[in-house]
Amino acid sequence: MNKVELIELISAGADIPNAAAKLALESIICRIMEAVSANEVVQIGGLGSFLQVNRSARMGRNPSTGLSVQILVIKSVVFRASSAFKRQINHP
Incomplete structure (x- = not known):
């Protein structure tokens, strides 16, 4: 599974538009990267x-x-x- 397929699954599972699912996934990834970079x-x-x-x-x-x-x-x-x-x- 790639990022586009994951976005489509999130969109379908949460009943939200693909654009909102993409924004949510990218925000989650960004926050995880920031926290781990700060040694959390x-x-x-x-x-x-x-x-x-x-x-x-x-x-x-x-x-x-x-x-x-x-x-x-x-x-x-x-x-x-x-x-x-x-x-x-x-x-x-």
């Missing part, structure tokens, strides 16, 4: 949590040359599915 955990009941994590510095290897390369600390985003979501996936 976003918990959506029944779905899961979005959180920021730091990946530690480590040594990597360039596959073409075989040379060791220092990989710097980076921030990443993790999604952890809720237990209800996991149950839905494993026992439809």
